[in-house]
Amino acid sequence: MRLDKYLKVSRLIKRRTVAAEACDAGRVSVNGTPAKAGKDIKPGDIIEIGFGDKQVKVRVKLVAETVKKEDADGMYEMME
Numbered sequence: 001m002r003l004d005k006y007l008k009v010s011r012l013i014k015r016r017t018v019a020a021e022a023c024d025a026g027r028v029s030v031n032g033t034p035a036k037a038g039k040d041i042k043p044g045d046i047i048e049i050g051f052g053d054k055q056v057k058v059r060v061k062l063v064a065e066t067v068k069k070e071d072a073d074g075m076y077e078m079m080e
Helices: 003-009 016-024 069-075
Strands: 028-030 046-051 054-060 076-078
Touching: 003 016, 003 028, 003 046, 003 069, 016 028, 069 076
Parallel strands: none
Antiparallel strands: 028 046, 046 054, 054 076
């Protein structure tokens, strides 16, 4: 699954266009390297997102095309 779509489906970022813009601006990295919106995501990957002065670091647990709002936080595990 594409990185921008994963961020939207997992609800880490609310809209896919915003997720793609964050990737293009270099605020998102996968496994320690800056990632573009089209990067393939698989379970076990570590995603870091910069929101202003706050950093969010998660480990991908599940990749699914659609998921209910209540189950979205089960797609990743918070780190640190």
